[in-house]
Amino acid sequence: MPVPTYVILRELRRLHLRRFQDPIDESLRGWNWDRPPVKPRAYLGLTVSEVASYCITRRDVWLRRIAKAIPEGNEVLKLGSLTHDVIHTTIEYVRKYVANDSDALSAYDDVVSGVLKAVTIPEQISGWVVNLVKHIALQLLAEASWSAVGDGISPWIPWISEVRVDGSLIGLSKNLRVDALTGSNIVVDFKLARPSENHKIAVAAYAMALESNLEVPIDYALIIYINGLEKAPRISIESIYLSSDVRKEFIDARDDIIDMIITEREPPKANTCSASCPFKNYCR
Numbered sequence: 297m298p299v300p301t302y303v304i305l306r307e308l309r310r311l312h313l314r315r316f317q318d319p320i321d322e323s324l325r326g327w328n329w330d331r332p333p334v335k336p337r338a339y340l341g342l343t344v345s346e347v348a349s350y351c352i353t354r355r356d357v358w359l360r361r362i363a364k365a366i367p368e369g370n371e372v373l374k375l376g377s378l379t380h381d382v383i384h385t386t387i388e389y390v391r392k393y394v395a396n397d398s399d400a401l402s403a404y405d406d407v408v409s410g411v412l413k414a415v416t417i418p419e420q421i422s423g424w425v426v427n428l429v430k431h432i433a434l435q436l437l438a439e440a441s442w443s444a445v446g447d448g449i450s451p452w453i454p455w456i457s458e459v460r461v462d463g464s465l466i467g468l469s470k471n472l473r474v475d476a477l478t479g480s481n482i483v484v485d486f487k488l489a490r491p492s493e494n495h496k497i498a499v500a501a502y503a504m505a506l507e508s509n510l511e512v513p514i515d516y517a518l519i520i521y522i523n524g525l526e527k528a529p530r531i532s533i534e535s536i537y538l539s540s541d542v543r544k545e546f547i548d549a550r551d552d553i554i555d556m557i558i559t560e561r562e563p564p565k566a567n568t569c570s571a572s573c574p575f576k577n578y579c580r
């Protein structure tokens with residue numbers, strides 16, 4: 297996949313050890329949605345980006361929900377959306393070729409040209425996006441080709457991308473969308489950003505929403521960071537053990553947001569704001 301299987305297997309071995317040393321408190325599983333602490337105080341259909349907001353004071357949530365401010369689009373948000381679109385489309389094209397038993401390596405040109413026709417790419421970043429598509433397609437097809445060589449269980453277990461999940465049982469939106477889910481139930485989130493603590497809350501939210509729907513444990517997540525915007529795409533991963541502590545952080549963040557919305561309490565402006573915040577004109 298966009299990350300080689302051997303890297304994922306190496307990370308999994310490390311995560312298994314962490315789980316052994318610090319087992320997850322079963323009361324913090326998503327399937328315990330009908331009792332505290334997983335049961336929310338109110339069902340407000342929160343999005344994951346609200347619970348795991350980039351705004352340190354969560355003022356963006358107040359602006360959107362209470363002040364009814366309209367977020368303003370900007371280039372960073374558009375690029376984030378385009379990148380997700382490109383990754384999803386590339387994974388789907390490769391899945392199609394692999395399902396048809398096409399020769400993985402000869403499919404490369406078709407996949408790249410198909411994806412580039414399917415997505416609309418702004419001229420000024422076309423070189424970067426083309427490189428991203430090539431990188432992902434090559435990675436995916438190399439994995440598929442390698443797995444076709446051996447016998448037995450294929451190490452190339454396709455990811456499902458853009459998985460819809462109903463988060464309403466744990467107070468989230470009915471229409472959550474997980475970037476990808478691996479064959480071994482690892483939540484995958486793609487980020488066009490620098491690593492941040494709130495990204496862990498986001499993957500915990502997705503995992504617990506999946507647990508509340510599927511009644512199966514989701515213990516791990518991978519956050520795939522795509523950076524290097526000034527040159528070629530640079531991909532790195534952070535593997536996350538969805539421990540009791542991370543789950544509690546999600547529950548606390550969710551409950552704080554619910555309290556803020558119910559009481560309509562206005563949070564202060566943050567001391568440092570992201571340049572790409574779509575509400576920056578409201579907070580001047």
Ligand code: SF4
Nearest residue numbers: 351356566569573579
């Ligand atoms: S401009 Fe700053 S304080 Fe206002 S919502 Fe954005 S990050 Fe928060």
